[in-house]
Amino acid sequence: MNKITNNKAWFLVLPVFFIVAISAIIPLMTVVNYSVQDIFDPQTRFFVGTEWFEQVLADRRLHDALIRQIVYTMSVLFIEVPLGIAVALTLPRNGWGVSASMVLLALPLLIPWNVVGTIWQIFGRADIGLGGYVINLMGIDYNYAQNPMDAWLTVLVMDVWHWTSLIVLLCYAGLRSIPDAYYQAAKIDGASRWAVFRFIQLPKMQSVLVIGVLLRFMDSFMIYTEPFVLTGGGPGNATTFLSQFLTRMAVGQFDLGPAAAFSLVYFLIILLVCWVFYTVVMNAGKQGEQ
Amino acid sequence: MQFQKRHIGLLLYILFLLLPIYWLFNMSIKTNTEILGAMTLFPDNPTLANYATILTDPAWYTGYINSMIYVGINVVISLLVALPAAYAFSRFNFTGDKHLFFWLLTNRMAPPAVFLLPFFQLYSSVGLFDTHIAVALAHCLFNVPLAVWILEGFMSGIPKEIDETAYVDGYSFPRFFTTIFIPLIRSGIGVTAFFCFMFSWVELLLARTLTSVEAKPIAATMTRTVSASGLDWGVLAAAGVLTIVPGALVIWFVRNYIAKGFAMGRV
Numbered sequence: 001m002n003k004i005t006n007n008k009a010w011f012l013v014l015p016v017f018f019i020v021a022i023s024a025i026i027p028l029m030t031v032v033n034y035s036v037q038d039i040f041d042p043q044t045r046f047f048v049g050t051e052w053f054e055q056v057l058a059d060r061r062l063h064d065a066l067i068r069q070i071v072y073t074m075s076v077l078f079i080e081v082p083l084g085i086a087v088a089l090t091l092p093r094n095g096w097g098v099s100a101s102m103v104l105l106a107l108p109l110l111i112p113w114n115v116v117g118t119i120w121q122i123f124g125r126a127d128i129g130l131g132g133y134v135i136n137l138m139g140i141d142y143n144y145a146q147n148p149m150d151a152w153l154t155v156l157v158m159d160v161w162h163w164t165s166l167i168v169l170l171c172y173a174g175l176r177s178i179p180d181a182y183y184q185a186a187k188i189d190g191a192s193r194w195a196v197f198r199f200i201q202l203p204k205m206q207s208v209l210v211i212g213v214l215l216r217f218m219d220s221f222m223i224y225t226e227p228f229v230l231t232g233g234g235p236g237n238a239t240t241f242l243s244q245f246l247t248r249m250a251v252g253q254f255d256l257g258p259a260a261a262f263s264l265v266y267f268l269i270i271l272l273v274c275w276v277f278y279t280v281v282m283n284a285g286k287q288g289e290q
Numbered sequence: 291m292q293f294q295k296r297h298i299g300l301l302l303y304i305l306f307l308l309l310p311i312y313w314l315f316n317m318s319i320k321t322n323t324e325i326l327g328a329m330t331l332f333p334d335n336p337t338l339a340n341y342a343t344i345l346t347d348p349a350w351y352t353g354y355i356n357s358m359i360y361v362g363i364n365v366v367i368s369l370l371v372a373l374p375a376a377y378a379f380s381r382f383n384f385t386g387d388k389h390l391f392f393w394l395l396t397n398r399m400a401p402p403a404v405f406l407l408p409f410f411q412l413y414s415s416v417g418l419f420d421t422h423i424a425v426a427l428a429h430c431l432f433n434v435p436l437a438v439w440i441l442e443g444f445m446s447g448i449p450k451e452i453d454e455t456a457y458v459d460g461y462s463f464p465r466f467f468t469t470i471f472i473p474l475i476r477s478g479i480g481v482t483a484f485f486c487f488m489f490s491w492v493e494l495l496l497a498r499t500l501t502s503v504e505a506k507p508i509a510a511t512m513t514r515t516v517s518a519s520g521l522d523w524g525v526l527a528a529a530g531v532l533t534i535v536p537g538a539l540v541i542w543f544v545r546n547y548i549a550k551g552f553a554m555g556r557v
Contacts, residue, residue, distance in 0.1 A: 005383040012378035013390065015371035016434055023431040024397050027408030034407075090300040097297075102545045103538070104304050107311065110537025112509045114494045115530045122317065123310040128523065130313045133329050161307065169548060222401035225494050243403040247495075250407050263404040274399045278392050 028267075034260035052261035062262065064237065065245040069221065072152075072241060076159050076220045081213060083160065084167025085205070089197070091172055105165040117229025120158040124230075144231060148238030151231045155239050158226055163216060170212040174205035214277040218270060242266060311534065318527035325523045340528035350529065353508030356422065358536075360497070360505065361490045363426035368433040368486045369479065376441035377467065381450065394435040402495045405431065410499055422505045425497045429490045436489065437482050440551060444478025481551035484544045491537060508533055 035053070038046045056062060091101055108116070124144050126132040135142040144154040178200060186196050224243035227233065233240035233248070240248075246266065250259035317325055318340050320333045344350040378384070379391060409428050410419070418424040452474070456466040472479070498510040512529050541548065 003381060003383045007384045009378035009382035009384040009387075012374035013384075016375040016394070016438060017390070019367070019371050019427075019430050020394060020397055020434055023409075023427055024400070024405075026412055027405045030408035030411065031404065087300060087303050090296045090303075092297070099545045101300065101304070102548050103541050104307065106541045106545075106548055107534070107538060108307055110488055110492065110534070110541060111311075112492045112494060112533050114509045114512060115533050118512065118526065118530050119310045119314050122523070122527065123313050128317070128325050128329075130309065130329075130331075161310065165307070218399045222403070224401075224403055243401055246401075246403045247406065250403075251499075256407070259407070266401060267404050270399050270401065271396055274396050275392070277399075278395060 031260045031263050034256045035264055038257055048257070052257040053265070056258050056262045056265065059258075061237075062245065065240055065242055068237075068239075069241045072156070072223075073217060073220045075156055076163075077213060077216060079156070079160050080164045080167055080216060081209070084164050084212070085171050085209075087164070087168045088171035088175060088205075089201070091168070091175075093176075102169070105168055107165075108162050109165055111162075113225035114229045116158065116162050117226045120154060120161075120226075121230050124154050146235055148235050151235055151238050155227050155230060158230065159220065159223070162226070163219070166215065167209075167212045170208040171205050174208040175201060178204050210277075210280055214273070214280075217273060218277075221270065221273075314527050314530050317523060318531045320524060322522065322524050340524040341532070343525050344528055344532065350508075350511060350525075353506060353511035354532065356501070356505045357491065357497075357507040357509070360422040360425040360429070360507070361487055363422060364429045364433055364490045365483050365486045367426060367430055368437045369483060372434055372437035372441055372482070373472070373479075374467075376438050376445055377471070379438065379442045380445035381453065391438075394438055398432050398435040398439070400431070402431075402493070406495065406499050409496060413500055419500065420502045420504045424500045425505060425507070426490075428496045428500055429493060431496075433486045433489055437486055440482045440485060441475070441478055444475050444481070448474055477547050481544055481547045484540055484548070485551060487540055488537065 036047060036049060038048045038051075087105075092098055111119070120131075123129045123131040124142075126136045126143060132142060132144075141147075142150050144151045182200050183196070186200060191199075222243050223241055224247065227239045227241065228244060231239045233244045246259060246262055249255050249262065316331070316333060319336045319338065320330075321335065321337055321339070324330065324334060379387065405428075413419045413421075413424040413428075418427075448471070452470070453466065456470055461470070494507070494509045497507045501507065501510065508529065512526065512533075544551065
């Protein structure tokens with residue numbers, strides 16, 4: 001669509017600019033302020049330059065948390081994306097089944113995140129939870145509160161449970177936009193099921209998949225509440241991801257300087273990915289118009 | 291709808307989704323003795339006592355009211371500011387539009403943990419700490435960009451000829467916008483409201499940090515109860531079930547648009 005150039009449009013954007021500035025720029029400047037100062041109390045503060053940044057970037061515990069975070073995010077993507085596509089392909093195309101599946105699939109997305117943690121905390125316990133009980137019944141010694149591997153897997157399964165629906169709904173939106181004529185043409189050509197998927201369905205899902213993959217990337221990269229409720233970051237540090245680490249540093253130990261410096265680094269990582277995301281989506285949009 | 295073999299996979303997946311929720315519900319209608327005593331798929335003596343506890347104890351039910359209030363305020367604010375902005379982005383080129391749009395998106399991607407402490411200090415210093423409006427404003431951080439984004443997608447689907455015809459017919463911009471344009475994108479507005487509701491309803495970290503007593507959300511009431519008073523599993527489960535209900539009701543209204551909404555109106 002051709003757009004008119006008109007700078008008066010800024011007046012329409014001003015309210016958004018104003019409200020986001022209050023809730024984003026001022027807090028961010030506070031963080032920058034902390035990251036370069038050593039603060040004992042409101043009257044006693046020293047400018048320390050990049051000291052906090054150096055200290056944080058050299059922190060072994062941070063490196064560990066970062067590696068855990070990357071492994072976790074990658075696992076999430078490798079499970080949720082193929083599973084989401086597979087489920088989307090099985091969804092009915094019309095009839096009452098569509099509405100029913102939509103509502104059931106969207107249900108986990110609308111549960112407050114700490115309740116998601118509570119649900120799995122209960123479900124996974126061997127004494128009162130169905131999941132943990134059944135696994136132990138099968139002779140596997142499973143206890144997410146003590147065994148780091150069990151804890152990690154539980155958080156992962158919880159995330160799959162919680163967020164795969166997002167990918168399903170996105171893919172389904174893409175699939176619905178395929179005209180029936182495409183399928184008929186494929187039938188006439190005698191295309192195999194795989195060929196239909198590879199050359200008709202996958203290309204149509206591409207743009208929504210980009211949104212899905214990147215939303216999942218960001219959100220799993222910032223995951224906090226669910227593991228906090230389920231495992232509290234433990235046992236040991238097995239499920240301490242970046243947000244957990246940061247919150248512990250800022251609110252738990254009140255190390256404002258390092259926490260602020262780390263916040264900025266964290267934010268920059270997300271910003272970088274966000275930029276890639278934005279560019280890819282916008283380019284995909286342009287290709288779609290041509 | 292005809293039943294086909296591929297639906298088995300779907301049913302299995304939905305079973306996987308519903309099982310933990312069912313278990314929560316199952317626990318919420320049991321007594322604590324039964325929860326801790328035996329593993330039963332169905333409660334022996336179903337009881338509503340846990341729900342009664344929540345609905346009669348102000349410490350519990352005010353949590354729901356607080357959550358509803360700040361979610362409501364947030365949805366209204368987000369829609370009011372996002373509507374004109376989305377229109378501007380979908381119809382006009384203006385200086386800095388691309389950068390502004392990108393900057394808005396970065397806020398959707400910012401980890402709430404980063405903003406935790408600054409928000410706390412900002413709202414404390416202006417006396418808004420522990421008010422509903424503070425949480426509503428804090429949630430604008432990610433909801434306003436999201437609302438702009440989704441609405442822009444829906445608005446771009448409306449042909450521009452409609453605007454032009456209206457202006458030729460002598461409509462002023464505000465009159466055109468409120469009487470013609472908004473009714474045209476009402477499904478988009480519904481979906482946007484749904485998403486703002488959803489992300490404000492599920493968020494806990496900021497809501498918990500910015501409140502203590504007066505505006506404490508139900509989610510925070512739950513976590514605090516777990517740590518404070520030992521483990522009253524039945525009541526905890528009942529509280530959890532009650533937090534799922536509003537979401538489930540809201541989905542029903544947007545079920546036909548939900549897929550498009552998740553694709554940010556871009557399919």
